[in-house]
Amino acid sequence: MALTVPQKVRNLYQRFDKKILKTMPDVYSNDIQFRDPLHALNGLSNLTEYLSGMMDDLLECRFEFHHSMELPERGEALLFWTMHYRHKKLAGGKQLELTGNTHILFKDKVYYHRDYFDAGSMLYEHLPVMGFAIRQIKKKVGAK
Template sequence: MADTLIAQITMLYERFDPALIGALDQIYDSDVVFEDPLHRVEGLVALRRYFSGMVHGLEECGFTFNHILEQRGQAGEPDQAVLLWTMHYRHRKLKGGRRLSLEGSSHLQFRDRVLYHRDYFDAGAMLYEHIPVLGYVIGKIKARLG
C-alpha cells in the first residue's frame, strides 16, 4: 500500500498544475496537516485552497524525485517517507519568467492516505532572491556573510 501511495504522490507532483488540485483527495486524508516554510494548513479543504492559490501564478511547475526513503510504522504508528526532490518552476514575476530550480525534501506520515506532509526548502532561494530589489539585498548579505 505504501509503495502505491508514494507512486501516486510522485506521479501527481511531477506536474504541479490544476489537475493536481482535483486529485488531492486520492492521496491526502481529510484531516491532513500540511506545513512548509511559508504556511501551515489543516484539513483537505484548506490544502486545496492553498495549492489553488500557488498554482494560479505559475507558468510551469514540476518535481523530480531524486531519492525516496521509507519506514514502516510500528505498533499503530503511521508509516513515514522522506522524498528528496528538485522543483522546476517558472513564474512571470520571478527572474523575468525564466525557469528556476529549487532543492528540497518532504516528510510524509501516512496510513492509507497522507496524514502529515511537511516540506523543507529555502524560501529565500525559492522566492525572495528572485524579486528584483529584495534579491539584490539578499545577495549582498550572503556575500558579506560568506
C-alpha cells in the same frame, strides 16, 4: 500491483498544475496537516485552495524526485526533490530551480505533509530590491 503512498505523492507532484487538484482526495486524508516555510494549514479543502492559488501565477512547474527514505511499516517517508518552475512575477518568468525535501506520515493516505526548503531561494532572491540585498548578504557570509 498497487502504488505505495509515497509513490502516489511522487506521481501527484511530477507535473504540478491544476489537473492534480481533483486527485488530491486519493492521496491526502481530509484532516491533512500541511506545513511549509510559508504556511501551516489543516484540512484537505484548505490545502487544495492553497495549492490552487499558488498555481495561478505559475507558468510551469514540475518536481523531479531524486531519492527517498521510506519506512512503510511506520507509515513514514522522506522524499528528496528539485522543483523546476517558472513564475510570472519572478526572474522575468525564467526557469528557476529549488531543492528541498518532504516528510510525510501516512496510513492509507497522507495525514501529515511537511516541506523543507529555503524560502529565500524560492521567492525573495528573485524580487528586484530584496533579491539584491539577500544575494549581497549571502556573498558576505560565503553562502551559495
